[in-house]
Amino acid sequence: MGKQRLLQIAGLIWVIVGLFLIYRGSGLYNLAVIEQNTSKETLIISIILGVVIGILKGKFVLSKTALRNRNRINQLVPPLSIHQIFSGAFYGLIAGMMVLGFLLREFNTYLGGYVVVASIYCGIGMALIAASSVYWKNEQLPPAEEVS
Secondary structure, eight states: OOHHHHHHHHHHHHHHHHHHHHHHHHHHHHHHHHHHOOOHHHHHHHHHHHHHHHHHHIIIIIHHHHHHHHHHHHTOOSSOOGGGGSOHHHHHHHHHHHHHHHHHHHTHHHHTOHHHHHHHHHHHHHHHHHHTHHHHOOSOOOOOOOOO
């Protein structure tokens, strides 16, 4: 498996997870209306905020993470395998984010209801999709800055 293939798979994973989170978020919006009687105006504001903040987060925050991973993949020495698509620490972060997602859904009433959690889900989904563009670029990119 080549480096370009790993980059394509990584980008595809970010898009698929982003779409999944948006799908889950839309289900939470539905619960907000049915179970918590959320108004149409609140839904619209929540959706707009989730999308806008998500795209901005993807462009300015998560794209740096994707760039670091892209640079890490470009520095790998063949033979390459699929498990090298993300670093070991990143797999731990994924597990932590899954637990956080469960906690957000479970304790949604303390956070403002499903409408807030849905906005978070959709925002993170949009951010992942926006940041995935880093993986699709063919040109050499500058190294990502280290965050302290």
